[in-house]
Amino acid sequence: MRPLSFNQATAKYWPLVEVVKGCEGAGVRHVGLWREPVEEYGLARSAALVRDAGLTVTSLCRGGFFGADDWFDNNRRALDECAELGAPALVLVCGGLFGRTLADARGRVAAGLAALAPYALDVGVTLAVEPMHPMFTADRSVVASLSGALDLCEPYPAEAVGITLDTYHVWWDEQVLPLIGANGDRIACFQLADWVVPLPQDVLVGRGLPGSGHVDFTPLVEAVLATGYDRPIEVEVFNQDLWNRPGEEILKDTIAAYESVMT
Template identity: 85%
Template structure:
């Protein structure tokens, strides 16, 4: 079974040191990290913490938000931080409209990738554009489909610009399987989360652990693995109910959910 990476956003309020300790104790050898808790703990200390526990970092989140005034310097710093941590991918939440038209906002994303791609190559970290569900287009990401994300990637080598493929955001798209099959070299990070209904008032925290909602995971997992994707697979779930629980319980249930879903994918294949 492909290795699990526990994205710390799944247990948002679990301190970084406890995340690493808990993962090591549960034999989860990979973590996805977020910039804010890493900065709070200290970048150098975080690196030592992860390495001393024998873990690896599969991604750092987040860069992007290209509509913000400080997008350039902030994203260069984020690339440097990812490189320091040994993360192969910087997850990009590309940002919403920021008072611009949709076409203007998307043009800023394209220009941002062009400006940052040389530095990404220099530090060995892939800018991983995350297409997000269209309901987030206005405020979080104007990159709303996998096809749109791949169009943004096309001018650049895959080592510089790729995608973060999150099942929560793409499961509904009838083009997703053929697009995955034709663009496996662009997948820099693969994340699992489920679509649960009814959605809460705050739709950002309406995701579920894999297997608790409506996503058909087996075809998605099989399609990604068939491309030769060889990195650990992250579980990243924004869910207020999970965040209110002890981190050890969340990690335990994440491992159980991941094992079940991957087992079903293996059986279906």
């Protein structure tokens, strides 16, 4: 069984120090980090905190939002932060319409990757485009399918531009298994979250721990592992009820949920 990486967004209100301490105590050796808590604690301090606990960082979230005015400088900083933390992948939430047509917004994503790919290679971090469920197209990501994300990757070496594959966003796609099988080298980060119903009014926080909803994890996990994917697998869940619980409980239940769908 591939090792678990605990993405700190699953326990949104748990301070970074406690996340690291909790993972260390529970035997979880890998974490996915977010830029805001890292910035709050300090980049160098965060890197030292994780390193001294014997943990590794599997991803940093987030870059992208290519429709914003400061997209270039912001993403360059994010790549530098990944390098400092030892994170191999920068998760890209590519951004919504920003008042543009869908075609223009997608064109900005392609142009952004072209501008950033050489620097990503220089610092040894993969720009990991995350295809998101189509319901997020207007406000969060105009990259709304796995095939669309892979098309964006195609001009670049896999070391520079790959994908973040999140089960929550792709489980419904009839082509997901063959696309995974044909593009395993592009998977820079693999994340698990479940689709639960009914969705809350704020669909952003409508995810569930693996095994609590409707995603069939077995074929997805088997397809990814069959490509030779050898990195830890993250669990990243946005769920307000989950966030309201103590961090230690969230981590314990995350470990149990992960094991339930991986065995």
